[in-house]
């Protein structure tokens with residue numbers, strides 16, 4: 595018997611970052627939107643013990659040891675519910691690795707939900723969300739999907755309304771960026787400046803609720819973007835190419851280096867994708883729309 599869970603990637607339409615906290619994390623106002631790019635996580639009982647395998651274009655960059663977020667999710671759930679974590683976790687990976695689209699978080703949430711179904715733990719949604727928050731700041735959102743505001747370090751979620759579907763183009767970069775390194779660069783660039791409390795933008799929440807792509811494009815923001823650009827200056831060329839190709843706006847997705855372009859409609863997204871692909875400013879290009887639902891047992 596095996597259980598497969600499908601989990602979406604995310605883009606941050608607003609990422610407001612506060613000052614570094616004593617625990618090293620940053621308080622955020624993090625508006626997540628789940629988009630239709632998915633990893634699939636399958637768990638199967640494995641008498642030989644916990645093991646992880648992965649397939650997909652970026653599979654070589656995915657750790658297959660106990661540091662894999664999916665393995666950590668299995669071990670955490672097993673410890674809580676008195677199980678032995680003897681499963682084979684297989685990841686079919688379509689979300690770019692180290693791209694700022696919460697790929698590892700998706701696999702953590704997927705493995706958690708899959709093992710929960712396999713073992714019939716009876717855990718409540720709140721208990722699962724608590725484990726997600728232990729695993730990483732982005733993991734609760736991978737479980738929930740849709741559109742949500744993350745506060746605290748991004749793990750405390752408030753579900754938001756979206757009045758329509760938004761059409762995106764994602765440009766994958768030639769190399770990854772480390773999330774802690776981008777936050778460190780944010781701190782370095784912020785030195786000597788007063789960092790305001792992070793708050794969600796009212797105009798942005800209204801644009802989401804109305805499903806208004808142009809209004810959303812006018813209000814998206816990412817406080818980590820200057821830090822990502824500082825570590826990866828070539829991303830400025832990708833952003834310029836996407837805007838020149840007809841996107842309403844372009845921004846770095848989360849900690850990057852994936853760049854995200856919001857377009858008026860699905861047809862424009864295809865055109866922007868083609869132009870970006872031909873621009874020579876990125877490794878590959880994908881089209882995806884959202885919001886979509888979070889982790890789901892297939």
Ligand SMILES: C[C@](O)(CO)[C@H](O)COP(=O)(O)OP(=O)(O)OC[C@H]1O[C@@H](n2ccc(N)nc2=O)[C@H](O)[C@@H]1O
Nearest residue numbers: 618619620622730731732733747748773774777848849
């Ligand atoms: C950049 C985002 O992807 C935006 O959604 C997230 O804030 C990062 O979420 P994540 O990858 O799940 O991050 P975690 O695994 O929780 O933390 C990794 C590292 O990122 C930094 N980090 C993360 C979240 C946060 N609110 N403040 C931080 O400073 C810390 O250095 C932390 O050690």
Ligand SMILES: Nc1ncnc2c1ncn2[C@@H]1O[C@H](COP(=O)(O)OP(=O)(O)OP(=O)(O)O)[C@@H](O)[C@H]1O
Nearest residue numbers: 662663691692693694695696697698699701732773
């Ligand atoms: N299941 C996993 N898939 C991919 N990377 C993983 C996984 N588990 C652990 N990792 C490690 O985490 C690092 C970050 O990978 P990930 O793809 O989650 O980045 P990200 O999408 O930028 O994350 P986020 O957007 O949440 O900051 C990788 O370089 C890898 O070493």
